[in-house]
Amino acid sequence: MSHFALSFLFHTKNYMSKILPKRSENYSEWYNEIVKRADLAENSAVRGCMVIKPYGYAIWEKMQRALDDMFKETGHQNAYFPLFVPKSFLEKEEGHAAGFAKECAVVTHYRLKADPNEKGKLIVDENSKLEEELIVRPTSEAVIWNTYKTWVQSWRDLPLLINQWANVVRWEMRTRVFLRTAEFLWQEGHTAHATEEEARSETRQMLDVYATFAENFMAMPVIKGAKTETERFAGAVDTLCIEALMQDGKALQSGTSHFLGQNFAKAFDVQFVNKENTLEYVWGTSWGVSTRLMGALVMAHSDDNGLVLPPRLAPIQVVIVPIYRVEEDLQKISERIEPVIKELKAGGISVKYDTDDKYKPGYKFAEYELRGVPVRLGIGMRDLENGTIEVARRDQLSKESRPIEGIANYIKDLLGEIQQNIYQKALKFREQNTFRVDTWEEFQAQIEKGGFILAHWDGTVETEEAIKAETKATIRCIPFDEAEEDGMDVYSGNPSKQRVVFARAY
């Protein structure tokens, strides 16, 4: 016994560097470690800003591709607007200005000069002060609506369906990699329409696009709904959102779509002449998802062995690890596996054949698990003799030996099955962690345990804020698919027509 105990103690430190913190013990440390160890991103030298590493960026690119295709299918075009927003633009829509004012980076000068007092140092050249400060965009409504004014004259110019992929900056007090960084990448759609109805349906259409993306690509079930007044986007009439449940029981807003009414059209004087030759303000929408989705992806599916990627977003869908002693064996293995690789690639599957001899197979197994590669194939001399190959699934951490004959087709199906399985698992988790609650005592107890709470709300800001103050729970959304029913507000006891979704949120 003492021998084991001693040897365990002696080696503990070494092992510690190889295993992840337990998800159940320290969720945020577990999250940070996965992001780091799976090579998705790291904290940069710049406070609050992250470096997205190639593997992480490859996932983001897959997200971009899928979303971009969906935007194009729904008639949108990409464009690009400036990073800098003159302060006067930002001021024009009052609610908008108030909402973003306290988190803006401001450019006041355009030049540096050598410090006369200290060699090698630079100081701001006071002679380069800007007449008007430039704001680094926290979002682009202001610049874009200022531009739309010149683009829209007639009803024939509408609808205007534009999207841009860009970076934005919001000076957050506290940041977390992917979930809340000072600078982040996103897409922002900005559309203008002739009628309210059309703008409202655009708002809803894009929310549906996000939900479809979340569920079909990220394998992450979401609740669609509308934000309450307090949670609404600054400058919007209505904010719709998709809300996902993370494995620690906290909610994550994963996408928003705003109906802007005529707020920005009026602020920036964007009018068009309708068919009856009268001037009208256009109706606007804006909608966005960001690199926060990367955080959602990690927190929705991963486990104590690392990242779990849904096949549709995995940069490497299948990794093949050869197991051999001598060079000749590797050659034999390669000869047998090359046609399989070709077949997989022909089927549109991304494959990595890892012949790197720096690491042993065991190391590679652990490493690809950490990185969430959905399927791993192991093939050695024993397999060549038996005509088999080892197939390992990341989502279930299971292994089986299969005939190598027809393996490519098998894997094609398997990837689909894994995609489904990951989604079903996440859906089941959400269902098991969604609670219908009718009393305040129950509510208080349940919110401590996490999860979505469906409870009645009287529709007042006062109640919403009181609940938040007492429990830190916010109304994530007023869900679309929840049937109306008469009830009593869980806090105030006032009459209510519908349950809303409460949770503690990121």
Place this chain on the structure above:
RNA sequence: CGGGGCGUAGCACAGCCUGGUAGUGCGCACGGUUUGGGACCGUGAGGUCGCAAGUUCGAAUCUUGCCGCCCCGACCA
């Protein structure tokens, strides 16, 4: 902005209390043995101990100031 922690090799840390040769593990380079779940042996490279000032014969270590990072809260996609 409050509360806590931390800055020593690429990474994780020890050394600091009680001042005197800068260390361990991982990683890295080279050579050899290994390879079906994170291999091993040997040799080697790698440091303005966060920055600045002070105390001292002498500072990673003591004092003061500053800077930065992380965690927990208040604000937020």
